[in-house]
Amino acid sequence: LFRNMRINRSRNPLIGGSIITAFSRSAWKRRQGFYKKASEWKPQVAKVVAQKEPKVKVFNKTESRVIKAKGAKFYPEEKPRHKLHRNFRISPTKLRTTITPGTVLIVLSGQFKGRRVVFLKQLPSGLLLVTGPYKLNGVPIRRINQSFVIATSTKVDLGQVTLGDKFDDKYFKKQK
Numbered sequence: 001l002f003r004n005m006r007i008n009r010s011r012n013p014l015i016g017g018s019i020i021t022a023f024s025r026s027a028w029k030r031r032q033g034f035y036k037k038a039s040e041w042k043p044q045v046a047k048v049v050a051q052k053e054p055k056v057k058v059f060n061k062t063e064s065r066v067i068k069a070k071g072a073k074f075y076p077e078e079k080p081r082h083k084l085h086r087n088f089r090i091s092p093t094k095l096r097t098t099i100t101p102g103t104v105l106i107v108l109s110g111q112f113k114g115r116r117v118v119f120l121k122q123l124p125s126g127l128l129l130v131t132g133p134y135k136l137n138g139v140p141i142r143r144i145n146q147s148f149v150i151a152t153s154t155k156v157d158l159g160q161v162t163l164g165d166k167f168d169d170k171y172f173k174k175q176k
Contacts, residue, residue: 093126098151102158105149
């Protein structure tokens with residue numbers, strides 16, 4: 001008799017008695033319909049109940065009594081959040097004042113962690129173009145985000161070095 005009844009059971013059950021649920025948080029929200037588009041949203045209007053005038057017998061006389069409508073039990077929800085208008089232009093990252101062409105930098109993460117490299121120029125994407133040079137410490141010409149380097153006070157003269165337009169972001173992209 002009670003086999004088919006679901007008493008106090010979640011519709012997102014735990015798997016094998018553990019703390020892991022059958023659906024992830026985002027999958028469960030999707031199933032619940034939390035992510036409805038703003039264009040589909042229409043404000044719901046509370047129904048206005050008209051006043052009733054039933055006829056009531058009081059001491060063998062029929063009278064009509066006015067029954068006032070009860071207050072609304074439903075209140076319309078607020079409008080859902082809409083996407084913010086992001087009308088800004090993407091500009092290249094500002095270069096730290098301590099980083100100038102020829103500055104020796106210390107790499108903080110990645111394959112060449114702890115190595116000292118020479119800063120050559122900033123690329124249009126905002127990344128830094130650095131080199132070991134490769135013959136000295138094995139660091140090739142590569143791009144590094146400036147948040148992963150520390151600038152030192154040591155400078156190297158780059159007077160005769162010409163980079164040209166060869167090294168840009170397209171040069172470093174993997175070929176498909």
